Amino acid sequence: MIVDIEKIVYGGKGLGRIDGKVVFVPFVIDGEKVEVDIKKEKKSIVEAQLKRVLEKSPFRREPLCRYFTVCGGCDFQHIDYNHQVNIKKENLNESLRRIGRIEHIPDIKTVPSEKEFFYRNRAQFKIYGSNIGFYKRESHTVIDIDSCPLLLEGLSSLPTRIRPVLSLFMLQPSELHVFSSKDEILLKIIFSKKPKSIPVSLKNIKKITGLNIKGVGIYYKKGNDINFEKVLGDKHLYYKVRDFKFRVSMDSFFQVNHYQIDKLIKIVSESVSGSKILADMYCGVGTLTIPSSKKVEKVFGFEINRFAVKDAIENAHINRAENVEFFPYETKKAVDFIVERGIEVDTAIFDPPRTGLNKYIIEKISSVESLNKIVYVSCNPATLSRDISSFYKRGFKLKDLYMLDMFPQTYHIESIAILERSL
Numbered sequence: 543m544i545v546d547i548e549k550i551v552y553g554g555k556g557l558g559r560i561d562g563k564v565v566f567v568p569f570v571i572d573g574e575k576v577e578v579d580i581k582k583e584k585k586s587i588v589e590a591q592l593k594r595v596l597e598k599s600p601f602r603r604e605p606l607c608r609y610f611t612v613c614g615g616c617d618f619q620h621i622d623y624n625h626q627v628n629i630k631k632e633n634l635n636e637s638l639r640r641i642g643r644i645e646h647i648p649d650i651k652t653v654p655s656e657k658e659f660f661y662r663n664r665a666q667f668k669i670y671g672s673n674i675g676f677y678k679r680e681s682h683t684v685i686d687i688d689s690c691p692l693l694l695e696g697l698s699s700l701p702t703r704i705r706p707v708l709s710l711f712m713l714q715p716s717e718l719h720v721f722s723s724k725d726e727i728l729l730k731i732i733f734s735k736k737p738k739s740i741p742v743s744l745k746n747i748k749k750i751t752g753l754n755i756k757g758v759g760i761y762y763k764k765g766n767d768i769n770f771e772k773v774l775g776d777k778h779l780y781y782k783v784r785d786f787k788f789r790v791s792m793d794s795f796f797q798v799n800h801y802q803i804d805k806l807i808k809i810v811s812e813s814v815s816g817s818k819i820l821a822d823m824y825c826g827v828g829t830l831t832i833p834s835s836k837k838v839e840k841v842f843g844f845e846i847n848r849f850a851v852k853d854a855i856e857n858a859h860i861n862r863a864e865n866v867e868f869f870p871y872e873t874k875k876a877v878d879f880i881v882e883r884g885i886e887v888d889t890a891i892f893d894p895p896r897t898g899l900n901k902y903i904i905e906k907i908s909s910v911e912s913l914n915k916i917v918y919v920s921c922n923p924a925t926l927s928r929d930i931s932s933f934y935k936r937g938f939k940l941k942d943l944y945m946l947d948m949f950p951q952t953y954h955i956e957s958i959a960i961l962e963r964s965l
C-alpha cells in the first residue's frame with residue numbers, strides 16, 4: 543500500500559489516509575510517500591508498518607544509534623533536529639486548538655536543546671536474563687544494549703561497564719536506575735525479592751566500572767512498592783545549575799536534560815518575577831521554587847514525596863533562600879491549606895506528572911481571589927490543553943507559551959504556559 547504522509551502526530555507516528563481511513567506509520571516524515579504493510583485495521587483507523595520510503599523528505603537522515611526502531615526509547619532519530627522541534631511546536635499548537643479549544647494561541651517560542659544527543663542525566667534500565675537495556679518497541683521484552691546515545695557521555699557505556707558487577711549478585715536484579723550530575727554517579731539496583739546479601743563493596747564497584755560512583759542504593763519490590771534495603775556510600779548527588787546548587791536524592795525527581803534545566807529555571811523565574819506570594823504546587827527538590835524565591839516576597843512549596851521535601855529544605859539552606867517554606871503535602875491538601883489559611887497567593891506554579899491536574903485542584907485554586915497568574919510546566923500537551931480549557935472557564939487567558947525541548951529524539955513535549963486572570 544502507498545501512503546502520503548500528511549503530518550507527524552503527537553506520539554511520533556506519521557498520519558496518512560488509505561480508502562478514507564486514517565493510517566498511522568512510525569519512522570516516517572511529513573511530506574514523504576511511503577510503502578507500508580498493514581498491521582492492524584480497525585473501523586476507521588489503520589496501524590501500518592513502514593516497508594520502503596518512495597519519496598524521501600529533505601529532513602531525513604541516518605539515525606545515530608544501531609538500536610533505533612527496535613528500542614522503545616527513541617522515535618525521531620531519522621529526522622533532522624530542527625525539524626523535530628518544528629513537529630513538536632505544531633503538535634502543541636494542534637493539541638491546544640483541538641483539545642483545549644483555545645482560539646487565540648500565542649506564538650509558541652521554541653527553545654531547542656543545546657545538545658540533541660548525550661543530554662540525559664538519568665535512565666532506568668530493565669534487566670532480564672543477561673539482557674540490560676530498554677523495552678523493545680511496543681513490548682515488554684528487554685533488548686540488550688551496550689550503550690545509549692541519549693545518556694550523558696560518562697554514562698552512555700554504562701550497560702557494558704555494569705555487567706560484571708551485576709553478575710556478582712546471587713539474585714538477578716530486575717532494574718537499574720542511573721543518575722549523574724556529570725561529576726558523580728548514583729546507582730539504584732532494584733531486585734524483585736529482598737536480597738540476602740550484598741556481595742560487593744562500593745570501592746570494588748568503582749574499580750570494576752571505572753566510573754566515579756558516589757553511592758549505590760539496594761532496593762527490592764514488594765507488590766507495587768519499591769522498598770529501600772541498604773545504601774553503599776551516599777544516597778544523593780549535587781547538581782550545579784546557574785548560580786544554584788541542588789541536592790537530589792536517588793528517590794527524588796530531577797529534570798532529565800542536563801542542558802535545558804537552566805533555561806527552564808530562567809523562563810519560570812522571570813515569569814513569576816514581581817509576584818508577592820508564590821505557591822509552587824509540585825515543587826520536587828525546589829528546582830523552580832528556590833530560583834523563583836529570589837524574585838518574589840514569599841514562596842510556599844508543596845510536594846508529595848517526603849525525600850524530595852527533605853532535599854528541598856536542604857536546598858533552601860544551601861542557596862540561602864530564607865523566604866521559602868516547604869510542606870510534604872499532596873496538591874489537594876496544599877490547595878485546601880492555602881484556602882483555609884487565607885494565604886493570598888498571587889502566582890502559582892504547576893509542574894504536575896503526565897496526568898495533569900484534577901477538577902478539584904483547578905476549582906479550589908481558582909477560588910483564591912488574589913490569584914492572577916499561573917505558570918503551568920507540562921510534559922503532556924493533552925492534559926495541559928484540557929486543564930487550560932478549565933482555567934479559561936475561570937477567567938484565565940493564555941498569555942505566553944514556550945516549547946522547551948527536554949527530550950530530543952523522542953516525541954515527548956515539555957511546555958511552559960503562562961496564564962493570567964484579569965479581574
Ligand SMILES: C[S@@+](CC[C@H](N)C(=O)[O-])C[C@H]1O[C@@H](n2cnc3c(N)ncnc32)[C@H](O)[C@@H]1O
Pocket residue numbers: 795796797823824825826827828829830844845846847850871872873874893894895
Ligand atoms: C514533573 S515533577 C516536577 C518537580 C519540580 N517542579 C522540578 O522542576 O524538579 C512532578 C513532581 O510532583 C510530585 N507529585 C506527584 N504527584 C503529586 C501530588 N499529587 N501532589 C504533590 N506532588 C506530587 C512528584 O513527586 C514530582 O516531584
